[in-house]
Amino acid sequence: MFGEIIKIDNWKQASDGKSVYKRVYFKLESGAFAKTDLVFGFRNYKRWSKLLRIGNNLFNLKLRDKDTIDADSRVHLLEGRKTAKTDEELFKMGVFG
Numbered sequence: 001m002f003g004e005i006i007k008i009d010n011w012k013q014a015s016d017g018k019s020v021y022k023r024v025y026f027k028l029e030s031g032a033f034a035k036t037d038l039v040f041g042f043r044n045y046k047r048w049s050k051l052l053r054i055g056n057n058l059f060n061l062k063l064r065d066k067d068t069i070d071a072d073s074r075v076h077l078l079e080g081r082k083t084a085k086t087d088e089e090l091f092k093m094g095v096f097g
Contacts, residue, residue: 002059003028036069056080
């Protein structure tokens, strides 16, 4: 399945109080909308980090349920551009404090 990134939320504090995550929203090929949550520091985040740009079309998205994309999907860029720096690189540079 493929979909276009239509919105990316800012970092939010997870309920465990220790981690942060981003919610990413998609418009799927079927016309439906879906979301996924990507937790910074989790292995799956590294797969997504360079692809997180509004307007990017990704493929190999797997659904967990009708409106949630499995964050463990091994996504690939179909159309769009990769980001210059990942958030992990920016955290290391001290951009986020």
